[in-house]
Amino acid sequence: MRMNPYLHFGGDCAEAFAFYERNLGARVAAMMRFRDGPAADQVGPEMQDKIMHAELELAGGVLMGTDGEGCGQPVARVTGVHLVLNVAEPSEAERLFALLAEGGTVEMPIEETFWAKRFGTVVDRFGVPWMINTD
Structure with a gap:
């Protein structure tokens, strides 16, 4: 068994x-x-x-995402949860935190x-909450 977070974005999943x-050293x-x-023929032109x-x-896992359910309705931003990055070095934690905080909310x-x-905890510019931790 495996658990994968699935995030719903409001139109900026690709970005x-x-x-x-x-x-973040990730790979699409x-x-x-x-x-x-x-x-595709059942989805409005705004969602194509x-x-x-x-x-x-x-970070050894898979994060999944979408821009919605295909109905063109806005999706709720992520609340009540944070994605956690455990980083070995304080300098790397600070670097990642700064990147995620750019245009976001600390x-x-x-x-x-x-x-x-x-x-530290930050909500990035895409509305995704993160915790950055160095043990």
Whole structure:
């Protein structure tokens, strides 16, 4: 058994996954647009170029994403959960945190804590909440 987070973006899944690939050492393993799916004729023109399904290999796991359910309705942003990156070196934790914070919202600045050499929380510009941790 395996668990994969599946994120719903409001139209910027391709941009988000490209950003994660460039900056987090991830790899886009799959990306299908609604126009390429079997039900393309049932999707409005505003959704044809949006992402139906994408997979990103990141930190030994797979993050999945979509721009919606194909109905053109806005999707809720991620709440009540954070994606966690455990990083070996404090300098790398700080670098990743700064990248994710650019255009986003810092919830807790990255700093040393009683449990970690570095820890911080941020919601990136795509609305995805992250925790960066260095044991």
